[in-house]
Amino acid sequence: MTTVWPWLSIIGLGAFHGINPAMGWLFAVALGLHRQSRRIVWLSLAPIAVGHAASAALTLAVVVTFGAVLEPHHFRLVAALLILSVAAYGAFCGHRHRVRVGMRAGMAGLGLWSFLMATSHGAGLMLVPAVLSLCVVDRAGDLAVAGSLPVALAAVAVHGAAMLAVVAAMAIAVFEWLGLAALRSAWINFDHLWTVALSATGIVLLVQ
Amino acid sequence: MATWRPDPSFYPSPRMAAKAPKETLAYVAAFDPERTRPDAIAVVDVDPASSSYSQIVGQVEMPNVGDELHHFGWNACSSCLCPNAPHPHVERRYLVVPGLRSSRLHIIDTRPDPRNPTIVRVIEPSEIAEKANYSRLHTTHCGPEGIYVNALADRDGNAPGGIFLLDHRSFDVLGQWEMDRGPQKLAYDFWWHLGHDTMITSEWGTPDTFENGLVPEVLLGSKYGRRLHFWDLHKRKHLQEIDFGEEHQLVFELRPAHDPTKAYGFVGCVISLKDLSASIWTWYRDGERWAVKKVIEIPAEPADPDLLPPVLKGFSAVAPLVTDIDLSMDDRFLYVSCWGTGDMIQYDVSDPFAPKETGRVRIGGIVSRASHPKTVNGALNGGPQMVEISRDGKRVYFTNSLYGAIDPQFYPDGVDGWMVKLDVADGGGIAFDENFFVDWPKGHRPHQVRLEGGDCSSDSYCYP
Numbered sequence A: 001m002t003t004v005w006p007w008l009s010i011i012g013l014g015a016f017h018g019i020n021p022a023m024g025w026l027f028a029v030a031l032g033l034h035r036q037s038r039r040i041v042w043l044s045l046a047p048i049a050v051g052h053a054a055s056a057a058l059t060l061a062v063v064v065t066f067g068a069v070l071e072p073h074h075f076r077l078v079a080a081l082l083i084l085s086v087a088a089y090g091a092f093c094g095h096r097h098r099v100r101v102g103m104r105a106g107m108a109g110l111g112l113w114s115f116l117m118a119t120s121h122g123a124g125l126m127l128v129p130a131v132l133s134l135c136v137v138d139r140a141g142d143l144a145v146a147g148s149l150p151v152a153l154a155a156v157a158v159h160g161a162a163m164l165a166v167v168a169a170m171a172i173a174v175f176e177w178l179g180l181a182a183l184r185s186a187w188i189n190f191d192h193l194w195t196v197a198l199s200a201t202g203i204v205l206l207v208q
Numbered sequence B: 001m002a003t004w005r006p007d008p009s010f011y012p013s014p015r016m017a018a019k020a021p022k023e024t025l026a027y028v029a030a031f032d033p034e035r036t037r038p039d040a041i042a043v044v045d046v047d048p049a050s051s052s053y054s055q056i057v058g059q060v061e062m063p064n065v066g067d068e069l070h071h072f073g074w075n076a077c078s079s080c081l082c083p084n085a086p087h088p089h090v091e092r093r094y095l096v097v098p099g100l101r102s103s104r105l106h107i108i109d110t111r112p113d114p115r116n117p118t119i120v121r122v123i124e125p126s127e128i129a130e131k132a133n134y135s136r137l138h139t140t141h142c143g144p145e146g147i148y149v150n151a152l153a154d155r156d157g158n159a160p161g162g163i164f165l166l167d168h169r170s171f172d173v174l175g176q177w178e179m180d181r182g183p184q185k186l187a188y189d190f191w192w193h194l195g196h197d198t199m200i201t202s203e204w205g206t207p208d209t210f211e212n213g214l215v216p217e218v219l220l221g222s223k224y225g226r227r228l229h230f231w232d233l234h235k236r237k238h239l240q241e242i243d244f245g246e247e248h249q250l251v252f253e254l255r256p257a258h259d260p261t262k263a264y265g266f267v268g269c270v271i272s273l274k275d276l277s278a279s280i281w282t283w284y285r286d287g288e289r290w291a292v293k294k295v296i297e298i299p300a301e302p303a304d305p306d307l308l309p310p311v312l313k314g315f316s317a318v319a320p321l322v323t324d325i326d327l328s329m330d331d332r333f334l335y336v337s338c339w340g341t342g343d344m345i346q347y348d349v350s351d352p353f354a355p356k357e358t359g360r361v362r363i364g365g366i367v368s369r370a371s372h373p374k375t376v377n378g379a380l381n382g383g384p385q386m387v388e389i390s391r392d393g394k395r396v397y398f399t400n401s402l403y404g405a406i407d408p409q410f411y412p413d414g415v416d417g418w419m420v421k422l423d424v425a426d427g428g429g430i431a432f433d434e435n436f437f438v439d440w441p442k443g444h445r446p447h448q449v450r451l452e453g454g455d456c457s458s459d460s461y462c463y464p
Helices: A004-019 A026-032 A038-069 A072-096 A107-121 A127-136 A145-178 A182-187 A190-208 B125-130 B216-220
Strands: B023-029 B040-045 B056-061 B094-098 B105-109 B118-123 B134-143 B146-154 B162-166 B173-176 B190-193 B198-203 B226-230 B239-243 B249-258 B263-273 B280-288 B289-300 B320-328 B333-337 B344-349 B356-362 B387-388 B395-399 B418-424 B431-441 B447-449
Touching: A004 A127, A004 A145, A004 A190, A026 A038, A026 A107, A026 A145, A026 A182, A026 B387, A038 A072, A038 A107, A072 A107, A072 A127, A072 A190, A107 B280, A127 A145, A127 A190, A127 B387, A145 B431, B040 B198, B094 B134, B094 B146, B125 B134, B125 B162, B125 B173, B134 B190, B198 B249, B226 B249, B226 B289, B239 B289, B249 B320, B263 B289, B263 B320, B280 B320, B280 B333, B289 B344, B320 B387, B333 B387, B356 B431, B387 B447, B395 B447, B418 B447
Parallel strands: none
Antiparallel strands: B023 B040, B023 B447, B040 B056, B094 B105, B105 B118, B134 B146, B146 B162, B162 B173, B190 B198, B198 B226, B226 B239, B249 B263, B263 B280, B280 B289, B320 B333, B333 B344, B344 B356, B387 B395, B395 B418, B418 B431
């Protein structure tokens, strides 16, 4: 039973993650400016998208695997608590992380950075309710891993593609036309929005 | 509290920061060399349109005596916009004010009334010793991993000195910054090239060699600091040491280029044991390594020994004593304080390997005692010391005290505090603002100046 809504929400979350300057487009612009190269801006998009998608894939694989072994009720409770604790961690301690990748980053470093940013912010967790509604459920109400993993991976691909499209559009628009001065006023607090979105995800899981 | 929009004083690039509005207030560290009354952060009105221009309009006293306030900085700055570790919604609001002698750290809130700052937190030396094993707190910078504070000694007053981190929201001490310090022992200043993932640190000495004044045997034995250390900013690992050689003593203030794509900067060396000259060195990237080159040498001036303090009598010369330098936001002009001779010199460093002198004023000085148009008392003592440049590069402020225990070694009849301002001509050239002279209230001496909204040694940038 598929409806269009889960897919639309997966695409919407891709756009939401992509537009956040902390998820990569700003890094691509910065590297392009440092190395005075439009090519670098374009090249940087690949590791940013791959790192983000890898993080989401890993998160969802873990979630689906647990979904198959835990009782449905327990599983939703555990997933919701995990998501809410990541949201709380981000709100109170998210600023305290080590900085492991700097402005001399190569493509591998950039991919690692994107993976760490997505993982520590719980980017993949935000997809959980939409993906669960797409997953195959067996007679006992447990997730069937064999049927669910491909759906989860398809969701990651769609999410990653939407994210990449927005990251590319933002990076190119800022690098080519807008310039960085707009950051000073247009960079709204995505950390707040992120906390709200992640908390809502957890609550949806609890009440669903 | 986090805001919805970035702090308006954050700028992505130094080019944009140079277009910032003019500062109207300056915060100045003021200390009592007798250690009998509390030190303070004074607020000086620097708005020429104000009726209290050139006056101290507010101050906040420390809760204890004997801190020796020295350098200080902001909790957050333009580096919060960096793409790899963005924290753009922190306010530039709190001054992080260490006591160099007490090792106590004060967090001072400049809101809601910037003219009446208040102390919101005091971190005692025991907490810093416990969590970071350091003491004798010196310089602070806001940066990618929070607030960086450096210390000249470990908790017992010995080497190594180093850097520790503070949480930029709660101001909790997070611990030592270094993960592998290699051969580094002494500490003085630190800053970085964000575009090159590199930290640089310089050297003074351990507290037993400066807290009662400079020790001539240590100086003549070339035992004070004379090295630069280069570090991987993110791996927190020592990469390279450059020794300036036995002749050079006291390698102090570090001023990397503001443009993050440039891999060079300037450091001042206070004194040469060969001829008492002072020097400016450029560090730069040479292939895979860092290298240094002496680019300015400022000679000592012959003087009548009767006019000299005991420490210089035998040399019959005044040492220039370059104790502070500062680089304009566009990386074009370097200002050099000669605390001994009383000169403030402006160099055009567009070519960092071939500086050209473009301006010079003289005020105070060990022998010259040069005056200022606005003073009534004539001969001034102390000399140009901590220097700060407005973000647009058009105004330069400086004060005249170096360090409580060292001031009387070079100015035995005392240092009466003052703060002055220079106007900078387009294309170079400096002159005193004849309407700006702060005759510092007796009992305190002024040290570092920080300008409202940021200045040329407070912020670092990730975008060119």
